[in-house]
Amino acid sequence: MSSTIAQKRGFASTLWDYLTTVDHKKIGIMYLIAGGFFFLVGGLEAMAIRWQLVRPENDFVSAGFYNELLTMHGTTMIFLAAMPLIFALMNAVVPLQIGARDVAFPFLNSLGFWLFLFGGVLLNCSWFLGGAPDAGWTAYAPLSTTSPGHGVDFYVLGLQISGAGTLIGGINFLVTIVNMRAPGMTYMRMPLFTWTAFVTSALILFAFPALTVGLFLLMFDRMFGSGFFDAGMGGNSVIWEHLFWIFGHPEVYILILPAFGVFSDVFSTFSKKRLFGYTAMVFATVLIGFLGFMVWAHHMFTVGLGPAANSIFAVATMAIAVPTGIKIFNWLFTLWGGNIKINSAMLWALGFIPSFTIGGMTGVMLAAAAADYQFHDTYFVVAHFHYVIVGGVVFGIFSGLHYWWPKMFGKILNEGLGKFTFWTFFIGFHLTFFIQHFLGLMGMPRRYWIYLENQGLDTGNAVSTAGAFLMAIGTIVFLYNVIITSVKGEKVSGDPWDGRTLEWSIPSPPPHYNFRQTPLVRGLDPLWIEKSEGRKGMTPAEPLGDIHMPNSSILPFVMSLGLFIASFGFIYQTSDKSWLSLVFIGMGILLGCMFIRSVKDDHGYHIHKEDLDKEAGL
Amino acid sequence: MKGWMGKIRTLLLLSSLSLILSGCGKENLTAFLPKGYGADVSLGIIITSLVVMIFVFVVVMIIYTFVLVRYRQKKGQEDFVPKQTEGNKALEVVWTVIPILLLVIIAVPTIAATYDLADKSGQKDALNISVTGNQYWWHFSYDDQEIQTSQDLYIPTGKKVYLNMISSDVLHSFWVPSISGKMDTNPENENTMYIEAYEEGVYWGKCAELCGPSHSKMDFKVVAVSQEEFDQWVSDMQNVDPEATPEATSAQEGQKLFEQNCLSCHAIGSSPVAVAPNLTNFGDRTKIAGVVDYSKENLVDWILYPEEIKPGNKMVNAPYFGEHKDMKEFEDEAEKIADYLLQLKPSEITPDSAQ
Amino acid sequence: MSDEHTLNPEIMPEEPEKATLEGRNKFLGFWFFLGGETVLFASLFGTYLALKGSNNGGPTADELFGLELVFIMTMLLLTSSLTSVYAIYHMKNNDFKKMQLWLGITVILGLAFLGCELYEFTEYILHEDFTFRSSAFGSAFYTLVGFHGGHVLFGLLWIVTLMARNAKRGLNLYNAPKFYVASLYWHFIDVVWVFIFTVVYLMGVI
Amino acid sequence: MAENTNSSNSHLDYHKQKKKDEMKQQVITFALMIIFTIIAFGMVTSGLDKLFVVPILLLLAVVQVGFQLYYFMHMSHKGHELPSLMMYGGAAVAFLTVLTMVVLVWW
């Protein structure tokens, strides 16, 4: 097994390398590319939505198509853009931050990625095969069970497959963080980003099974004639709402917590200060995750659960403002007294504070059940969640990308372009969504294909659309920045930001074994400690030795392909049973691969000490 | 309840004034100008919470601005290493306790209002109306009065009216922003909510739960009239003769055509057909099918091309097209039917009465 | 590698399943997975409980369920749990043959359980006219119990694969975690069954 | 390791004995589980009052599951802190889910 990678490679072998890789850094890059692509797709759908709503009774798209657009926009953005981009950062950074050479389950890590990608591709195949799902990203029954065509079938199977990938990824990160930490890296010395990755993974573990079950039931209702949500058979559509939100609410914290982690690292790095109130920050993160499981019914205030349930869930929801507030103030006091350097990564983080605070505040307003009777399913809710998701999660991803880009690719993104992206996106964002609060209360429900003339909704919507275009410009400039940087950008050192955590103690991009020698961690912000004591890097915790590495494998790709094939069988067997053959083929491939995997021993390989020395000498 | 409501109300008056000035929405549609009890209570909570939120935001922004101005890196100080503080117990207690107190300020009235709006104690003696949400129209059945009507809901002002809501197909949500917050209609259970309009008027209602392609066109109206007018409307509606012959000949022909082609789904009078809107007082509507301006031309269009006006609506299943007639003939017939429908004005009490 | 060849008692660590990093990862990861499975089954149980009265005119739970068969099934599965404990006991004593033997017994008991379940289902479908499509209750019943049955089937395939794969080479530090984890899975199936016989069958007929 | 045969052997014996004891304990656990099951089935067939039986049934089920987890699956042993954490986390979510479905979906 050769350990020198600096050989010239053909395209085919690079492709093969990526298809089979189990290296978390490469998987991170693949998550970045795929998630970025889906972000553009979802953004394009958003632009179509906004263009349709630019003036009253517009006919840019048809009613049915509009519903497909909004469903696919929401689904794509949440499951195929935001989550994978967060997984991209987690994959690229978490093992480095805890001083690990690898994740706990490299094979499963790759399987998780391919499942996500094939699930996403499957979902988007619906566009070309008779129409996308059109029942909203929440797919409320019975609209979803009765929706004609195969759109919702693609939703069910696409999310089922990519959801399985996410669950696998979550377990992988949990075990990685528990078992793979370097010596001295106790729990209370872990960087906040790692902590949030940990809590997010735990949320994934407990939240996704509810979605899995919900999707199964939906699938059975649509494809196999069961009656879970069919009132005619004694079924109950409210069950779907509960299952969806038991998953759905934790899901939004799954998205935001890693973004919080990014901001914590960015704030402390660029104000050259230790994170203020580290213990409280950790505690708040855990508390948010914990409370996140008890509030889901705040999405169901108008379902008719009764005043007792509504009040309980209202108060429980409001409680989340407390730990979140602790975080906001701790960030502000991290900046307090610091030496604040404002670059692109920091701009996104600074832009986050007011934006997210507004979003959180409207969240608390929504939590007041009696007020939510007015807000629910209006543009006020749309405004709320874009403030927290775009102003929190998307800003966090942008911040993280600017911050860790040099670590991932060895080059710093262009600062001028970065600032331009930020300002256009930031202004566009507020322009788009602030006014939607008012639109909602002025009587504009969400998921409206058109709004009528003379209802006082024209100006607000036009402004909103204008803002969306600014965001698009910002995004396009960012893409340009990425291209320019990879073509022309200059190589940087391993530690361009005067970093504090372990990932900055190794070269950029890191070698595939990450750490030549596992570092010895002596406190929070371990690299900072060493630097402040005058040392250049980390003290190793072990002598230089052979490094054990996992073997790459094509099986994850093939397994996901199997499920992809089987899905078409499931979807089309409703009209013609011969499609069932695809189910057998696909599941056969999957089971076959699992069989091979369990029968074939995989001990990995070793990079020898001498080779390491040779590489260092180069 | 009363104490804080009073204080809120002054606040509310002030802020609604400023909202009117800034032109926040269309009267009888916007939730900013409540014309009914539910909307009033909700706005009270909205404003209470908004005030607290603005306070929080201001505090955050003051610290934020100060920090950015004061501690931004100065030229030549790039290497300055600030003191590495670990935290501050006292401060942390402060920003844990104060938010809790602020939340209590919101939570208490919220709970009170939530229970208030779910109060069913007066339901027995009050007017009860069964509401059915359908793709994409609303049906109203007045429980003890044997009145069936669609699209326009007539209620008396100043009274709590209980709505018992259910759906015949998918989920919908009944929302009249200026009267009251919304309540979903589910297919498997009945939800109850009450509404009370303070003053006469025609209030715009919307469907607020995604229910298919024409979800955005599932509008309806709440027509609030005085108690006397309402009583008269009730008796007028009860005394409708569904088979009454219209005066004009074209309308008479229209009636025949209507009976042959349309009555399989629609109904006139109080027979409870739930496949299509009840057209008893169709002549008094302000909109056709909830969204189209009321005119003969538009009505003819609707009869001939319902799909183009409300995509996916269920009238499409039986469009008014035979196999072997030409278009012109259809138009003629549709006009006759329109003539018939337009003169269905059983009551003096119309949306115009609601001033 | 050293963990390739069969272990002898002298060098057998106390907890062979956790002797290597891979083993510890598997051990922990699998436990976490079971945490997620708990939520998965809870969602199914919840759905079942919400819908168990919705028989849509078909047979109700107490008309349907007979307890004799369920009792036998419970005994089979409980016993198989004990036999898999024996298997792990022998694994820790590094007695590969006995471990295989007990695993074999476990598999047979599991098969018997599945047989009973299939018999039960066919009875319902053929004689009681109670199917997946007859009512929301039917859908929920077959889904919950069927998911469990599916787990049993998967567990059997898994254990048999492990037994066959390692029959020739015996126990080592590489496959010990695999056996251990499979036995955890088998116990978890029993955990779920305890709730199924209690909540579905016993509380169904009472 | 092989050099220290003597001490290693007594060490081995000690562990063997420990495992044996544990095995005994597990057989007892099993017996208890069987008894519980019989009690549960017996109570249902004996036609006692529902309000009385159901809580006991659930209690018996929980205890049995505790036996499975703590004895058969060794959750009582050290090194199972995180597994317990995650199982309890899962159980908490599970409890809320079931509670909701029973209480909040009554129509």
Ligand code: HEA
């Ligand atoms: C990243 C995603 C994210 C995040 C972080 C949040 C955070 C919160 N959300 Fe949001 N929410 C969504 C994503 C998110 N939400 C989505 C996608 C939907 C719609 C789904 C759909 O229907 O399609 C939604 C919908 C939604 C609803 C349902 C509305 C409806 O449909 O009727 C409610 C109701 O309670 C709610 C509440 C909250 C609350 C209280 C928070 C809190 O966590 C916010 C806490 C933060 C703060 C409060 C700010 C900082 C705190 C301080 C400065 C301290 C002092 C503050 C106080 C004392 C108030 N959200």
Ligand code: HEA
């Ligand atoms: C992560 C989550 C996320 C993100 C980032 C966004 C981002 C955006 N969203 Fe959306 N949104 C949701 C999650 C998200 N949204 C959800 C869950 C719903 C609810 C769906 C439902 O009701 O079921 C929703 C609904 C929703 C609506 C309401 C639709 C309705 O109810 O009828 C609107 C309307 O304005 C909207 C707008 C936008 C806009 C303008 C952006 C912008 O921020 C987007 C910015 C990005 C771009 C503009 C990309 C630009 C790039 C290009 C144009 C280049 C393309 C080129 C190539 C392909 C090479 N979103």
Ligand code: CUA
């Ligand atoms: Cu009915 Cu939307």
Ligand SMILES: [Cu+2]
């Ligand atoms: Cu939520």
